[in-house]
Amino acid sequence: MTTLFDTMTGSVTQLINPGQETFSLYVCGPTVQDRPHLGHGRIVATYDLLRRHLQHKGLHVNLVMNVTDIDDKIITRAAEESTSAEEIASRYEAIWWETMDQLGVDRPDATPHATEWVQAMIVKIAMMIDAKAAYVVEDGVYLRIASVPHYGLLTKQDFDHLQPGNRVEINQSKESPLDFALWKRVEAHEVGFASPWGYGRPGWHTECVTMSIELLGTTFDLHGGGMDLIFPHHENELAQAQVLGAPFARHWAHVGFVEMNGEKMSKSIGNTLDLTEAVRGFGGRAVRLAYLRAYYRSPLEMSEATLNDALASLNRIDNFLERGPFGQVEADTLATFVDALDNDLDTPTAFSLLFDQVREGNTRYDQRQSGPAADTAATVYAMLDWLGLAPTTEDLFIPPEISEAVEARQQAKQRRDYAQADALRAVIEAAGFAIFDTKDGTELRKDRRLATDESLDATSSLDS
Ligand SMILES: [Zn+2]
Known part of the structure; x- marks a missing residue:
C-alpha cells in the first residue's frame, strides 16, 4: 500500500486505489524570472522521486507542471534589462530545464505555459461571474470568497476572524479583504491580453486551476507544490474549483522548506543559493542525494557542509560499485527498501537500508566473497535506479x-x-x-x- 501525507486530511493516507492503473499529478512549476534556487530543486526532485516510485510500481503517471511565463516579476526584470518579457521568460526557462536535467529529473508529460492558456482562463472567469461568485470592478475581476462553500479547507484557518492587512493586502475596490483577483486590468502599453473586462492579465491562482482542470480533468489524483503555496495559492485554486463545481485534487502534498542557518530560503529574504551553481560545483547526483535522503516534509538545512557530505556519501556508493561486476538483485532486500518509500516516502529509512548494503557489500569483497558481493552491488544499483541516482557508465567507467x-x-x-x-x-x-x-x-x-x-x-x- 502506497501512502502519503495529505495536507487536506492532515494525515498519512492511501494514495492509490485498488486496481488503479494511472496517476494524474499537477505540480506548480516555475515563474521563469531568474535561475532556480535550492528550494525549487527540492520540490522538483521530490515529485520526480514520487513519479519514479509509482512508475516502478507499474502505474502510468501523467505529470503536468505549469510554466508561469507572464508575471509582474518577469515584466520588471525585462524593463531593468531593456528587453522583452518573452526574452526573459525563455532565457530562464531554458536554464530551469537544463538544471533539472542535471538533477536527474525527468521532464514532465506536459508543461503548459500561462500565455498559451489565457483564452481558457477567460472562459473560467466568465463562468465564475455567471455563477455570481465573481464580480467586476474598475481594476479587474475578483472572486467573492463569501460565495465559496468551504473556504480555508487546506489552510485550516478560521477566516471569519482574519484581520484585514494581516497576510492579505487592503484594496479599496474589493468587497472583502480575502477576495482575490482573477483578472487584473493593465495600461494599454503594458504586457496584456484582451478580455470582456478590459485589457489585462490573469491572476496566478486562475492560471493553475485552469491548466490543471483542462489537462487532467475536473478531478485528478494529486496536487503538489512547496509548503509556501498552501496559502494563498492552493487555497485560492481550491476556492475557484468549488465555484466551478470541480471536485478537483483527491490529495494535496507539500514539500518542506530549504533553510540556510535555520531560515527558510526564499527570494524575499535573500539567502538563496543558486541551484544551477550548486549542481555545477557538486554534481547533480550529489545535490539530488542531499535532497532525497531527508524526509520530504521536514525543513532541510543546505550548506556547503551538507553538500560536501552528500558528495562523500555518493563517492562511498560509487567506489563500492566499482569494486566488481553486478550479480543478482536480492529481492527481499529491495522489497524492504520499496516498503519504506511506500510509507509516506520515508527516504531516511530507504537510504539507511542502502548504506547498510554498501557496508555489507564492502565487507563481502574484503572477505573475498565475490559472488555475494556482486549480488549486493546489483541490489544497491537497483535501489539507486529507483531513486533516480544510478551512476551512468561515464560515472563508473575507467578508461x-x-x-x-x-x-x-x-x-x-x-x-x-x-x-x-x-x-x-x-x-x-x-x-x-x-x-x-x-x-x-x-x-x-x-x-x-x-x-x-x-x-x-x-x-x-x-x-x-
Ligand atoms: Zn500553481
Whole structure:
C-alpha cells in the first residue's frame, strides 16, 4: 500500500486505489524570472522521486507542471534589462530545464505555459461571474470568497476572524479583504491580453486551476507544490474549483522548506543559493542525494557542509560499485527498501537500508566473497535506479589508458623504478583518479571531488 501525507486530511493516507492503473499529478512549476534556487530543486526532485516510485510500481503517471511565463516579476526584470518579457521568460526557462536535467529529473508529460492558456482562463472567469461568485470592478475581476462553500479547507484557518492587512493586502475596490483577483486590468502599453473586462492579465491562482482542470480533468489524483503555496495559492485554486463545481485534487502534498542557518530560503529574504551553481560545483547526483535522503516534509538545512557530505556519501556508493561486476538483485532486500518509500516516502529509512548494503557489500569483497558481493552491488544499483541516482557508465567507467598506466606503475614498482612509478601516478591523478596501495594490491577510484574553478565559485557563494 502506497501512502502519503495529505495536507487536506492532515494525515498519512492511501494514495492509490485498488486496481488503479494511472496517476494524474499537477505540480506548480516555475515563474521563469531568474535561475532556480535550492528550494525549487527540492520540490522538483521530490515529485520526480514520487513519479519514479509509482512508475516502478507499474502505474502510468501523467505529470503536468505549469510554466508561469507572464508575471509582474518577469515584466520588471525585462524593463531593468531593456528587453522583452518573452526574452526573459525563455532565457530562464531554458536554464530551469537544463538544471533539472542535471538533477536527474525527468521532464514532465506536459508543461503548459500561462500565455498559451489565457483564452481558457477567460472562459473560467466568465463562468465564475455567471455563477455570481465573481464580480467586476474598475481594476479587474475578483472572486467573492463569501460565495465559496468551504473556504480555508487546506489552510485550516478560521477566516471569519482574519484581520484585514494581516497576510492579505487592503484594496479599496474589493468587497472583502480575502477576495482575490482573477483578472487584473493593465495600461494599454503594458504586457496584456484582451478580455470582456478590459485589457489585462490573469491572476496566478486562475492560471493553475485552469491548466490543471483542462489537462487532467475536473478531478485528478494529486496536487503538489512547496509548503509556501498552501496559502494563498492552493487555497485560492481550491476556492475557484468549488465555484466551478470541480471536485478537483483527491490529495494535496507539500514539500518542506530549504533553510540556510535555520531560515527558510526564499527570494524575499535573500539567502538563496543558486541551484544551477550548486549542481555545477557538486554534481547533480550529489545535490539530488542531499535532497532525497531527508524526509520530504521536514525543513532541510543546505550548506556547503551538507553538500560536501552528500558528495562523500555518493563517492562511498560509487567506489563500492566499482569494486566488481553486478550479480543478482536480492529481492527481499529491495522489497524492504520499496516498503519504506511506500510509507509516506520515508527516504531516511530507504537510504539507511542502502548504506547498510554498501557496508555489507564492502565487507563481502574484503572477505573475498565475490559472488555475494556482486549480488549486493546489483541490489544497491537497483535501489539507486529507483531513486533516480544510478551512476551512468561515464560515472563508473575507467578508461583503458588509465588501467594500462596502473599496470605499468605496478611493474615499475616491482623493478624498483620509483621515478617511473611516481611519474605514472601523476598521470593517473591528473586524469581524475585516486590511487591507493593496499596490502591486497593497488586500488583505483574516481576522484569525484570537483575541484574546478566553477565549483569554487559555487562554494564561495554558499558562505555569503
Ligand atoms: Zn500553481
